Amino acid sequence: MKRSHHCGELSLNHVGQTVILSGWVASRRDHGGVRFIDLRDRYGITQIVFDSEHEPAVHQLADRLRNEYVVAITGKVTLRPEGSANPHIPTGAIEIRSTSLVILNEAKPLPFALDDTITTTEALRLKHRYLDLRRPKMQELLQLRSQVSHLVRQYLHNNQFLEVETPILTKSTPEGARDYLVPSRVNPGEFFALPQSPQLFKQILMIGGTDRYYQIARCFRDEDLRLDRQPEFTQIDLEMSFVDQDDIMQLIEHMVRLIFKETKNIDLPSPLPRLSFEDAMGRYGTDKPDLRFDLQLQDLSQFAATCDFKVFRSAVEKGGIVKALIIPGGNAFTRNRIDNLIDTAKEFGAKGLAWVKINEEGNLDSSIAKFFHPQTLRDALPSAKPGDLLIFVADQSPIVHQVLGRLRLLLGEELGLIDRNRWEPLWVIDFPMFEFDDTAKRYIALHHPFTAPHSEDIPLLETDPLQIRTQAYDLVLNGFELGGGSIRIHAPQVQSKVFDLLNISKTEAREKFGFLLDALESGAPPHGGIALGLDRLVMLLGKTESIRDVIPFPKTQRAQCLMTEAPSPVTSEQLQELSIRTTVKKPTNPL
RNA sequence: GGGGCCGUCGUUCAGCUAGGUUUAGGACGCCAGAUUGUCAAUCUGGAGGUCGCGGGUUCAAAUCCCGUCGGCCCCGCCA
Numbered sequence: 302m303k304r305s306h307h308c309g310e311l312s313l314n315h316v317g318q319t320v321i322l323s324g325w326v327a328s329r330r331d332h333g334g335v336r337f338i339d340l341r342d343r344y345g346i347t348q349i350v351f352d353s354e355h356e357p358a359v360h361q362l363a364d365r366l367r368n369e370y371v372v373a374i375t376g377k378v379t380l381r382p383e384g385s386a387n388p389h390i391p392t393g394a395i396e397i398r399s400t401s402l403v404i405l406n407e408a409k410p411l412p413f414a415l416d417d418t419i420t421t422t423e424a425l426r427l428k429h430r431y432l433d434l435r436r437p438k439m440q441e442l443l444q445l446r447s448q449v450s451h452l453v454r455q456y457l458h459n460n461q462f463l464e465v466e467t468p469i470l471t472k473s474t475p476e477g478a479r480d481y482l483v484p485s486r487v488n489p490g491e492f493f494a495l496p497q498s499p500q501l502f503k504q505i506l507m508i509g510g511t512d513r514y515y516q517i518a519r520c521f522r523d524e525d526l527r528l529d530r531q532p533e534f535t536q537i538d539l540e541m542s543f544v545d546q547d548d549i550m551q552l553i554e555h556m557v558r559l560i561f562k563e564t565k566n567i568d569l570p571s572p573l574p575r576l577s578f579e580d581a582m583g584r585y586g587t588d589k590p591d592l593r594f595d596l597q598l599q600d601l602s603q604f605a606a607t608c609d610f611k612v613f614r615s616a617v618e619k620g621g622i623v624k625a626l627i628i629p630g631g632n633a634f635t636r637n638r639i640d641n642l643i644d645t646a647k648e649f650g651a652k653g654l655a656w657v658k659i660n661e662e663g664n665l666d667s668s669i670a671k672f673f674h675p676q677t678l679r680d681a682l683p684s685a686k687p688g689d690l691l692i693f694v695a696d697q698s699p700i701v702h703q704v705l706g707r708l709r710l711l712l713g714e715e716l717g718l719i720d721r722n723r724w725e726p727l728w729v730i731d732f733p734m735f736e737f738d739d740t741a742k743r744y745i746a747l748h749h750p751f752t753a754p755h756s757e758d759i760p761l762l763e764t765d766p767l768q769i770r771t772q773a774y775d776l777v778l779n780g781f782e783l784g785g786g787s788i789r790i791h792a793p794q795v796q797s798k799v800f801d802l803l804n805i806s807k808t809e810a811r812e813k814f815g816f817l818l819d820a821l822e823s824g825a826p827p828h829g830g831i832a833l834g835l836d837r838l839v840m841l842l843g844k845t846e847s848i849r850d851v852i853p854f855p856k857t858q859r860a861q862c863l864m865t866e867a868p869s870p871v872t873s874e875q876l877q878e879l880s881i882r883t884t885v886k887k888p889t890n891p892l
Numbered sequence: 893g894g895g896g897c898c899g900u901c902g903u904u905c906a907g908c909u910a911g912g913u914u915u916a917g918g919a920c921g922c923c924a925g926a927u928u929g930u931c932a933a934u935c936u937g938g939a940g941g942u943c944g945c946g947g948g949u950u951c952a953a954a955u956c957c958c959g960u961c962g963g964c965c966c967c968g969c970c971a
Contacts, residue, residue: 334928348931368921393931410922413903416932477971524970533951601896648895648967664929749971803971855911857963 302373302403309345311392314462315378323373323405324433325578326366327415336363340374340397343440348396349374368410369415369432373524375401393417404669428862430854431725442851446839447565450517453537453835456556462513462539465822469495469519474813477749479523481532482533489880495521495533498832501817503540504751504789506822516540517835526858527846529781529837533856536784540830546772549829550728553776557783557833564842569726577731578770581591586706587626588732589645590781592725594608594718598705599625604681605695610672615694623695624705627682628712631690631809632658632666642692643886645711651704655693663687666812710780721844727777731755735802743804748773751817752787753829764796775835783838786831793821 305325311320324342331337337353344750351363368838375399395690406791412429417438426433433439454464473480473494480494500521506514518538526532528696541549554573561567574592581588582598605613626635634642639656646654657673658666663676678685685691692708694701713719734754735744737838744766746752754762755889758769767860792795796818800810810818840852849855856862 328931330933331928332928332930332933333926335930336928337930339931339935346931383927385931389931396929401923410902414921422899424901425903427963431935476968523966523971526971528965530970622898626906746971760932782934856960863963 302401304373308340308342308347309391309394311347311378311397313380313394316380316395318378319375319400320397321373321375322349325408326368326370326372327364327479328368331364334360336360336366337396338363340434341437343444345392347388347392348381349376350398351402352398352501355398359399362402362404363399365404366402368411369403369435371406371408373403373405374399379415394657414798417700422861423847425856427849427855427857430864433513434853437781438845442839442843442845443853445564445843446820446851448701448833449560449835449839449842452560452563453515453517454558455656457513457515457539460513460552462515463511463565463786465506465511465514466497466518467496467506467516467518471496471502472502472813476813481521481523482507484879484881486879497522500749500751503538503830504817504825504828505820507540507542508823508825512542513539513543514566514830520723523860526856528846529840531836531848531852531855532643532860534848535835536832537828537835538832540828542826542828544788544827544829546730546774546829549786549788549831550774552831553831553878557776557838561724561842562663562837567724569724573726573728573776575728575730578729578733579731580703582694582706586702586704586709587780588729588747589621589777589782590727590729591713591719591725591729592709593720593779596626596628596709596713596718598702599627599682599684601625601681601693601831604677606651608673608677610669612653612825613693613695618644619697621695621697621703623693624701625682625691625693626705626709626712627685628690628716629686630688630716631692632660634658634690639690642708645707646692646694646704649704649707650700651694654704654800655695657691657693659685659687659689659691671757724779724854726776726783729775729777729850730773731770732773733767733776734758734771735766736800738768744802746799746803747771748785748830750789750803750805751789751796752791753795759795762802766802772829774831776831776843778838781837782834782842783841784831788827790823791821791827793818793825796821 304323305321306315308322308324322340324340327341327346329338334353340344340349350359353360353800365615374397376399378395379398381394381396384724386549407821411427411432413432415432415436417436430486434443459466470483470493473482473492478497480497483493483495485491496518499516499518503514516538519533519535520536521533522534524530551572554571558569558571576590578588581590583600584590588600600622601624602617602622606617608614616623642656655669655821656667659680660666665673665678682691694704732747732748734752736747737743738745748771752771752773754769754771761769771787773785774781775785790799797807797810836848836851840848843851845851854862854864861868
């Protein structure tokens with residue numbers, strides 16, 4: 302019995318036809334003389350009727366059906382009786398009057414109900430992922446993900462990109478994230494690493510004349526997990542030769558716009574807004590601002606430098622800054638709520654949080670109000686209104702930005718300022734090339750060490766490296782970093798200068814990236830690229846709150862797969878063959 | 893490495909902050925019966941947990957204490 306149709310496609314147009322459907326019993330309703338089941342497959346749900354009057358034998362057999370039994374059904378498509386149509390499902394106008402039923406497989410009672418209003422713990426869903434995946438919502442997300450991948454392939458193929466696979470077993474580069482290591486049996490004591498990204502290979506491909514490369518690439522990072530971070534994740538990875546920053550950004554904008562239009566009929570702005578790293582940090586306190594609400598950081602450093610409040614003045618004298626958030630309606634905040642804000646600010650790294658209420662009469666209401674001339678403060682914060690609460694952080698700028706940036710997000714959430722139906726993509730550009738790590742007393746690369754500086758900034762390599770801005774760009778959507786890329790360094794002298802500044806010695810550089818350095822000296826074209834997080838993109842498009850919902854078989858926060866119970870101990874024979882001994886005290890050896 | 897929340901029948905939740913009134917309760921699911929128009933079907937009946945695990949306090953622990961395991965969220969980390 303092969304199915305003639307899917308469970309989501311039958312309608313009034315099919316009335317009278319005899320069809321065969323297969324699928325799972327999603328629910329059953331037994332009225333004695335007549336029994337109903339909802340038959341579900343990937344495409345939808347169709348109601349099946351078993352009638353004792355016309356088909357007593359089939360009706361009798363249907364008594365055995367239980368949830369998630371797998372069945373094949375033959376029957377005639379009929380119009381539902383007057384008043385019993387179900388407007389909630391696409392096939393709700395019709396039903397199948399079954400003339401034959403084959404039970405293909407039975408199913409044990411379920412560990413959890415497969416509703417879309419699922420209330421069970423995620424752990425249970427992950428353990429029984431094969432059941433969880435049957436839920437229409439999960440099917441929809443899988444489908445969405447597939448559709449996005451397909452659109453990406455189609456679009457890039459149409460733009461002369463070659464899809465190239467790069468190695469999964471590759472070389473460990475201890476810079477950056479921790480590597481997943483894979484021992485090599487035939488090279489005792491030596492290890493492959495799983496790629497954190499195909500970065501070096503795609504640059505090599507450009508030097509190899511590939512011109513345009515892409516890959517939907519699995520990447521691996523052995524770091525701690527988060528809501529939007531998994532140890533293995535997928536990137537839309539691409540690289541192009543003989544292009545500049547704008548070429549790549551435009552290509553990606555077109556692609557992302559296409560994806561949003563085709564999958565969700567959403568029109569993203571064209572062109573996407575751009576914000577410099579400096580402005581993003583200054584106004585939003587982060588390099589991935591959520592532009593769905595305003596609540597910008599207000600710079601009060603000038604005001605602070607001349608005010609009577611010592612905390613503010615001395616922060617500025619020590620080279621720091623003072624910034625504020627204007628919380629609309631915050632005058633109504635209770636003392637308790639403000640205290641909570643202060644505690645939160647301290648958790649985020651602030652030494653304290655100053656606050657001033659502007660009461661309805663426009664007067665300042667605060668223990669520190671006496672230090673300020675009300676009018677001077679109002680002049681410094683022209684958009685503050687009676688009824689608002691002002692909160693201030695005074696410190697070195699990274700701390701001020703971090704604290705206020707995170708308070709901004711928190712307050713945006715709490716005050717309901719975020720419109721869930723808005724899509725606010727933007728590019729963040731002109732990242733600094735280096736940061737100075739105070740504890741390690743050395744420069745570290747903000748992006749990665751192959752990122753090219755703006756050509757006019759190259760002389761600064763010799764004089765003032767912290768002022769160098771790069772040809773790097775991050776695509777940000779609703780506060781999530783969707784991806785980032787850059788024009789790469791193709792001049793070997795520039796590359797080695799960068800390694801010098803990063804305190805990577807000639808021998809070290811040779812050991813780690815010798816092949817790339819050789820390649821750069823062998824006719825490297827100017828090139829650049831980008832990588833977009835496919836998982837995050839689908840997560841946002843699918844309006845689901847966790848990256849785990851768009852990864853069919855994700856890991857828990859402890860980096861474990863609850864279904865397969867990976868990772869797991871291996872036999873001592875396996876370890877011996879690999880010349881490996883663990884230092885774990887009580888290895889729970891399986892054999 | 894650190895902080896927070898959580899763990900009670902298959903599921904979800906109540907009971908815990910006055911330890912005994914709990915043979916641990918409700919709902920969903922499950923099992924049986926009834927039921928010819930439901931789609932969260934309905935009605936009647938039934939089975940099912942010793943409260944994540946270990947230890948302690950106590951005459952008495954789901955309830956208090958300590959430890960431990962697991963899940964989630966966050967900080968660090970993620971060039």
